[in-house]
Amino acid sequence: MANLSMLTVGDSTIDSVFEIDGDQASILCNTRSQEKELCFKYGEKIPVKKIRRGFGGSALNTAVGFSRLELTSAISTIVGEDSEGKSIIDFLEQEGLESGFVKQSETTNISVVLVYNQERTILSYHRPREYGKLELPPSDNIYFASAGKGAENIIPKLLGRISTGSKLFFNPGSWELLKFDDFAPLVKYCQALILNKEEADLCLGEESTTKQLKAIRRLGAQIAVITNGARGAYINDGQNTYHMGIASGQPIDPTGAGDSFSVGLVGGLVLGKSLEESCRWGMVNSASVLEKIGANRGLLSRDQLEEKSRKATSLNFKTLKEN
DSSP: OOOOOOESOOOOOOEEEEEEOOOEEEEOOOOTTTEEEEEOOTTTOOOOOOOEEEOOOOOHHHHHHHHHHHEEEEEEEOOEEEEEEEHHHHHHHHHTTTTTTTEEEOOOEEEEEETTEEEEEEEEEEOOOOOOGGGOOOBBBBEEOOOOOOOGGHHHHHHHHTTTOOOEEOOOOOOHHHHHHHHHHHHHEEEEEEEHHHHHHHHOSOOOOOHHHHHHHHHOOEEEEEEGGGGOOOEEEOOOOEEHHHHHHHOOTTTTTTHHHHHHHHOOOOOOOOHHHHHHHHHHHHHHTTSSSSTTTTTTOOHHHHHHHHHHHTTTOEEOOOO
């Protein structure tokens, strides 16, 4: 088999998405932590407006996105030896992905996504996985996404692929951020390290976004990216720091917004687009996903991204002044 254009590595899940009516829950502020909390009546049955079953996990979402950009793509992941695992494999094949590197073991990861007031809260169940058993075939590019406890066991295989010429893009999940010191050696090989602001605060300390971007660059990543919700994305390429706002749209469900941005950004770079155009692709792709319930239903094709990006004239790529 010829080299793949893109291999994604990480977890896959079954997502059950519950859309909750505005009058069935409330958002309160915890006076001790100052954090917002989603609240229901204790011991009550809570009516649900809509329910949708789908597929998720950053590795799966991005694999689907890269495939829709016409990149020859595969995913290296672990699903269960159950009907849910089979449904994930069937879905991947329907999306044109190579599924021969999907391992099956025990039960499939499950996420319950509660969508309320245009925000999502996720209840996740993740089986322990033997990530060291994952197979990483030759690929021009590797997108290393969220994986659970023990994901550090795949680092030697990633380094092995990098040594043979694969380019690495890294979007760490909760476990990788918790154990960031273990994964930091990968960063010096990264074409891009992509974090959101909360993730950057967790692994780099609560500094300004500009300082955090520079810290990522010092770790060795060629391009540092920090997204910050409605405030857009901030990028440092070693020469300048840039900002791009979000694309307009009618957001319904933010699940998968970060993954879809990464697909546009990374896909654009892999296809030879400029950093500015790649960031625009990311914003347009993310806006499309936000308008659908589920993590990957709104992912755009290459032609759709090209067309919508040409029309997104309000998305300016601004060079920020250094402090």
